[in-house]
Amino acid sequence: MALLRITSPHTQRAGRRTSWVMQMVIYATLPGIIVQTWLFGWGTVINLAIAGVAALLSEAAILAMRRRPIRFFLQDYSALLTAVLLGIALPPTVPWWVTVTAVSFAIVFAKQIYGGLGNNPFNPAMVGYAIVLVSFPVPMSQWLGVSSVVASGEMLSFSQSLQAIFHQLPVIDSYTMATPLDGFKHKELLDSQSAFETLPALQAASIDSWLWVNLAYLMGGLALLWLRIITWHTPAALLGALLVMSGLFYVFDTSNAASPFFHLTTGAAMFGAFFIATDPVSSCTSNRGKLIYGAGIGILIYIIRTWGGYPDGVAFGVLLMNFAAPLIDYYTQPRTYGHKKAKTGLKIGGDH
Amino acid sequence: MQTAQVFSFHGGIHPEENKTQSLQLPLGKPSLPKELILPLSQHIGQASVPLVAIGDQVLKGAPIAANNGLLSSHLHAPTSGTITAIESRPIAHPSGLSDLCIVLQPDGKETWTELKPLPNWQQLDATEVISHLADMGIVGMGGAGFPTQVKLQGAHKKPLSHFIINAAECEPYITSDDTLIREKTRELVLGIELFQHLVQAEQVTIGIEDNKPTAIAALNKTLTECNSKIQLVVVPTKYPSGGERQLIQLLTGQEVPSGQYPADIGILCQNVGTCVAGYEAVYLGKPLISRITTLTGKALNAPQNVDVLLGTPVAHLLAYADLQEKQLNRLIIGGPMMGYTLDSAAVPIVKTTNCILAANKKELPAPAPEQACIRCGMCEQACPASLLPQQLLWFSKSQELEKAEHYNLFDCIECGACSYVCPSSIPLVQYYRHTKSSIRDAREAAVKSDLAKQRFEARKARQDAEAAEKEAKRLARQQASASKAVQTKKTAPATKTTEKSALNASNSEAAPQINDTTKKLKVDVAIGKSKLKKLQKQLVEAQEDERLEDISALQLHVSEQEKALVELETELAKAVKANPTKKPSDTPDNSVEKAKAPANDALKKAKIDAAIAKAAVKKVEKALKKAEELQAPEVDAIRQQLADAKKRADELEKVLDNPSPSTPPTEQKPAVSAAQLDLASQVKKEKIAVALAKAKINKLNKRLASSPEDAETVSKDIEAAQQQLVQAESLLATLIESQHNSQETS
Amino acid sequence: MFTVLLAIGILVVLSLIFGGILGYAKVRFHVEGDPIVDQIDALLPQTQCGQCGHPGCRPYAEAISNGEAINHCPPGGQATIQALADLLDVEAIPLDGDHGTETAQRVAVIREDECIGCTKCIQACPVDAILGAAKQMHTVIADECTGCDLCVEPCPVDCIDMVDVGITAKNWSWDKPQGVAAQSLNIIATDRSTEVSQ
Numbered sequence A: 001m002a003l004l005r006i007t008s009p010h011t012q013r014a015g016r017r018t019s020w021v022m023q024m025v026i027y028a029t030l031p032g033i034i035v036q037t038w039l040f041g042w043g044t045v046i047n048l049a050i051a052g053v054a055a056l057l058s059e060a061a062i063l064a065m066r067r068r069p070i071r072f073f074l075q076d077y078s079a080l081l082t083a084v085l086l087g088i089a090l091p092p093t094v095p096w097w098v099t100v101t102a103v104s105f106a107i108v109f110a111k112q113i114y115g116g117l118g119n120n121p122f123n124p125a126m127v128g129y130a131i132v133l134v135s136f137p138v139p140m141s142q143w144l145g146v147s148s149v150v151a152s153g154e155m156l157s158f159s160q161s162l163q164a165i166f167h168q169l170p171v172i173d174s175y176t177m178a179t180p181l182d183g184f185k186h187k188e189l190l191d192s193q194s195a196f197e198t199l200p201a202l203q204a205a206s207i208d209s210w211l212w213v214n215l216a217y218l219m220g221g222l223a224l225l226w227l228r229i230i231t232w233h234t235p236a237a238l239l240g241a242l243l244v245m246s247g248l249f250y251v252f253d254t255s256n257a258a259s260p261f262f263h264l265t266t267g268a269a270m271f272g273a274f275f276i277a278t279d280p281v282s283s284c285t286s287n288r289g290k291l292i293y294g295a296g297i298g299i300l301i302y303i304i305r306t307w308g309g310y311p312d313g314v315a316f317g318v319l320l321m322n323f324a325a326p327l328i329d330y331y332t333q334p335r336t337y338g339h340k341k342a343k344t345g346l347k348i349g350g351d352h
Numbered sequence B: 001m002q003t004a005q006v007f008s009f010h011g012g013i014h015p016e017e018n019k020t021q022s023l024q025l026p027l028g029k030p031s032l033p034k035e036l037i038l039p040l041s042q043h044i045g046q047a048s049v050p051l052v053a054i055g056d057q058v059l060k061g062a063p064i065a066a067n068n069g070l071l072s073s074h075l076h077a078p079t080s081g082t083i084t085a086i087e088s089r090p091i092a093h094p095s096g097l098s099d100l101c102i103v104l105q106p107d108g109k110e111t112w113t114e115l116k117p118l119p120n121w122q123q124l125d126a127t128e129v130i131s132h133l134a135d136m137g138i139v140g141m142g143g144a145g146f147p148t149q150v151k152l153q154g155a156h157k158k159p160l161s162h163f164i165i166n167a168a169e170c171e172p173y174i175t176s177d178d179t180l181i182r183e184k185t186r187e188l189v190l191g192i193e194l195f196q197h198l199v200q201a202e203q204v205t206i207g208i209e210d211n212k213p214t215a216i217a218a219l220n221k222t223l224t225e226c227n228s229k230i231q232l233v234v235v236p237t238k239y240p241s242g243g244e245r246q247l248i249q250l251l252t253g254q255e256v257p258s259g260q261y262p263a264d265i266g267i268l269c270q271n272v273g274t275c276v277a278g279y280e281a282v283y284l285g286k287p288l289i290s291r292i293t294t295l296t297g298k299a300l301n302a303p304q305n306v307d308v309l310l311g312t313p314v315a316h317l318l319a320y321a322d323l324q325e326k327q328l329n330r331l332i333i334g335g336p337m338m339g340y341t342l343d344s345a346a347v348p349i350v351k352t353t354n355c356i357l358a359a360n361k362k363e364l365p366a367p368a369p370e371q372a373c374i375r376c377g378m379c380e381q382a383c384p385a386s387l388l389p390q391q392l393l394w395f396s397k398s399q400e401l402e403k404a405e406h407y408n409l410f411d412c413i414e415c416g417a418c419s420y421v422c423p424s425s426i427p428l429v430q431y432y433r434h435t436k437s438s439i440r441d442a443r444e445a446a447v448k449s450d451l452a453k454q455r456f457e458a459r460k461a462r463q464d465a466e467a468a469e470k471e472a473k474r475l476a477r478q479q480a481s482a483s484k485a486v487q488t489k490k491t492a493p494a495t496k497t498t499e500k501s502a503l504n505a506s507n508s509e510a511a512p513q514i515n516d517t518t519k520k521l522k523v524d525v526a527i528g529k530s531k532l533k534k535l536q537k538q539l540v541e542a543q544e545d546e547r548l549e550d551i552s553a554l555q556l557h558v559s560e561q562e563k564a565l566v567e568l569e570t571e572l573a574k575a576v577k578a579n580p581t582k583k584p585s586d587t588p589d590n591s592v593e594k595a596k597a598p599a600n601d602a603l604k605k606a607k608i609d610a611a612i613a614k615a616a617v618k619k620v621e622k623a624l625k626k627a628e629e630l631q632a633p634e635v636d637a638i639r640q641q642l643a644d645a646k647k648r649a650d651e652l653e654k655v656l657d658n659p660s661p662s663t664p665p666t667e668q669k670p671a672v673s674a675a676q677l678d679l680a681s682q683v684k685k686e687k688i689a690v691a692l693a694k695a696k697i698n699k700l701n702k703r704l705a706s707s708p709e710d711a712e713t714v715s716k717d718i719e720a721a722q723q724q725l726v727q728a729e730s731l732l733a734t735l736i737e738s739q740h741n742s743q744e745t746s
Numbered sequence C: 001m002f003t004v005l006l007a008i009g010i011l012v013v014l015s016l017i018f019g020g021i022l023g024y025a026k027v028r029f030h031v032e033g034d035p036i037v038d039q040i041d042a043l044l045p046q047t048q049c050g051q052c053g054h055p056g057c058r059p060y061a062e063a064i065s066n067g068e069a070i071n072h073c074p075p076g077g078q079a080t081i082q083a084l085a086d087l088l089d090v091e092a093i094p095l096d097g098d099h100g101t102e103t104a105q106r107v108a109v110i111r112e113d114e115c116i117g118c119t120k121c122i123q124a125c126p127v128d129a130i131l132g133a134a135k136q137m138h139t140v141i142a143d144e145c146t147g148c149d150l151c152v153e154p155c156p157v158d159c160i161d162m163v164d165v166g167i168t169a170k171n172w173s174w175d176k177p178q179g180v181a182a183q184s185l186n187i188i189a190t191d192r193s194t195e196v197s198q
């Protein structure tokens, strides 16, 4: 009789493997992807395909180089998740090589260089996004508009999308327009009232399209919460901080600031709150830490949107807070059972 | 009975309960096995010391091992029979190692020894009842097997606010406490009241999980019947609510401070099994010799609870519960969350074995391979101790022991909730266990190296002092000899007195000095004794406080102190003996002893020589072995020679040994032995010559092997050396012969 | 010209002020550290075996503080070298094989019926862990023995053995799991378990 000898516990919660967690997150982006496709055409889907292939290939290549079993690590779906997040974040018509650069940079330099899954200090998807945003600002700022408000008055067809991504589509400009955030950022001397009246990007159709996108991601995020894959702390703190910041400035300076509702429902607010900021590896560990971390991102998003050089601030906000995460962790350890106070800081010992 | 408030604790999980399987059949009573194996360590603390010898007949319930120190327990024969062995047997331990066990072969008669209940316990002093419990070998039957008397005594430190009876039994599969409550409700209540009488807590509470409705109903009924003040609190089912600290939090809202014990905040926790055992010990006089254990798992056809004698091998019980050998994949003692696997079914049931889980492959599949921690935080949400398991894992992996400790690794109760939920199926608990023991080992090593350093330094100081003293004496002697030269002239006439009186005079001169040293030694001994007492006191306190880590350190100190004391005492004894003025009657004895002494000395010397000769032969043997490894053919010859040498050494030994006891302590003896010694030393020399010659041959042989070119010259050299060897050996032979002769003449 | 002089003047005053602050801070917050020899000594295993070529650990600590290599202590092994390297901020180098190799913790045991009571081992023992008197049987106090080997050689009858301190149920501990990386090289499902047959 050969008996198995292992340490306790001898049983595990069935079915909830790491790959399952990753898959669930991917599935939770589906509503958002569907809405994006419906509003902006097939570009997002094509991007996702390109990103997925690039991610798997670069992950496999570097695993082979690091002499790690390829199948085993590809099966954890983490590379695919990074690809999905990037594919969603990049503009639907961005040339294919931008996607490939972003994805492979994310996998190779933001993840594998640090030792692979679980060891990356920064959110790989956002590192990839930031790199291409800084390197290729022009294609990165071309976002399609909903059909009713763009010059051509129609949506890119599938073949047009393919053409746009793999060859330059000469008439692409007639399909694109500034996003609401973009438009608001470049309202120049207009006050908000007139900006919302005059700028095409700030018309109801455009704003509504982004509202839909955000609602879809909110739905996916709530599903993740319900599945207990993420906790409420980070998204709530992020959205709360964004709400408070925009609310404050809106109250004090109604003529120049946008309303909190505008901030919460445009750009990558929901996507960032539920899918990017909650990336467990690079965020804070304890619940209190997550609150601080989320709030920090919310504040940074508002600051970058309002005074920074880029229309949206999720990527940089997340990356900046990734820097701070270890420090926050040190100061937000939970109070352990039987201890009067939580331990803080790096000091070793001495709490009794 | 009012309903009490139930608090909650952080985290916790809801694994599948799997409790119904073992509750289908009534409580079983397996037959007597062929032999009972009783480990001497069934509890926390020092192993018991056997009171029986192999071959002894014992009666059921008779003590067979006694406690060894405070934190230890007694052990009793579970049935009548014969002790067949006291030996190392595999025990129920995660390591699968063996430990000392008493093996009892039942005679099948089950003859009880005379039982001594304490019917009047209510009139007795609490300490008397507690020591009776200790004599009956009662230990905590829920988990670690903490000796109950120590726990009860510790509870006297502070006025008790709560006495909690742990009936939660939160581990999946296990139903032994459930069964116990159903079967022995009355006994349990009486046991609880007995303990309450001993500890006098303000409030007595039974904590039970809501998944045991039958047991709850039975308890409720009995409690109302008895009109008891005991409170029954039903807590929601959540693992690990049965953990002592978690149950305390559930029932009182208080947390046991880290590194302390429930007694420190006025709470005592006892398992239901312990209470029933206490009842049986006091009311019936029965020692702890059996317990209720759950046999469950899909590899068993008849899962059930059994009332089983301690020492019954697991295999016997598995057979009783109809094991399907082929199905068995994992054999676990305890539950699936905190139990440990067994390598062999030969291990016995001990006082703390609450469950045997014989699982098949489907039931408890092999764990998935470990993946990277994605810091998902699920473990953190599940941890009942509010730790950060993912951080602890990180520090354990990188062996950052200090940081792990800073993150309160030692507050981890190893409940396994974190591993259970971890999506990467990381064996977190194993990491923690490993790190904990690394930290403990490092601490122990530090203590030990500190001790070594102290002793090394003390020795150096002593050596320095000795050297200084010698130097001072030498100087004094120089001076004295100068002044004596003058004195002797003056006192010349006085020296005519008998030698004896001179001896006496010198003795009496020496006496004050010796007295001084004796005094000093006595003082030292006294100081040592008081120190020892203090340390022992500390140890007792530590044991009462259940401070395990301190205990071992203190014990080290105590034993050290004891040793020092013994040393001092022997020194003192010597000093007293060395002072002959105290006993004038000593003198005649002394002279006899003196006469004996040289003879004895010679005898000893001879023995020593023999021993040295033996050692020398051994050393040559070692060399030979090496030579053998290097080269075969020549070695044979050498070996032959060596054998001869060995024989001769043996002879020498015999020769040296034999005469000594037979020779009367006459004056001839020293002379003879002196002659023998002379011979012996010659023999030694010759032997050395032999050894040298052999070594030379060896070397040459080696050279021969390594450089075949100069084979001729080398082999010539070898021959020459061999000749030398032969010569030396013949000389040796003659010497030994003459030794023989000299012996015969004596 | 005046501005230049003014700038220089201001800089001088500033540097004086900051110098003063720094100087005060040094005096005020001075930490009395252990002398380096004590710190080194605290890291050495205190086996007192002399394999490093010094009569005990402290002399070796002194030698290290005078520049001797840190890899001469076999009982301490690589762990001690690492600790010393951390303390002295030098590179950790592998153990110098000339001084011996790292062995498991051992303890001396005297075969007591063969002991002739020559006291030689007592004199050799650096930590006074041997008990006995002239012409009496000797014994080793196992708890005090550092396993230094020094008593074995002087014994004229070879009755001292060095025995490994075995693993018992009391000091046994779980192994460290193999981890992701090691396991992924030979990816098998039974990684954290060992198959044992009865």
Ligand code: SF4
Binding pocket: B372, B373, B374, B375, B376, B377, B378, B379, B380, B389, B390, B393, B418, B421, B422, B423, B424, B425, B426, B428
């Ligand atoms: S549950 Fe496992 S994967 Fe998740 S944080 Fe804890 S240890 Fe890491």
Ligand code: SF4
Binding pocket: B382, B383, B384, B385, B386, B387, B389, B411, B412, B413, B414, B415, B416, B417, B418, B419, B428, B429
């Ligand atoms: S095993 Fe330790 S770390 Fe894990 S959940 Fe239990 S108490 Fe927390």
Ligand code: SF4
Binding pocket: C044, C045, C046, C047, C048, C049, C050, C051, C052, C053, C054, C055, C056, C057, C058, C060, C072, C073, C074, C075, C076
């Ligand atoms: S080699 Fe021996 S004496 Fe030298 S430092 Fe190491 S333990 Fe001490």
Ligand code: SF4
Binding pocket: C110, C114, C115, C116, C117, C118, C119, C120, C121, C122, C132, C138, C154, C155, C156, C157, C158, C159, C160
């Ligand atoms: S050296 Fe050997 S023979 Fe001498 S006292 Fe020590 S153990 Fe005994």
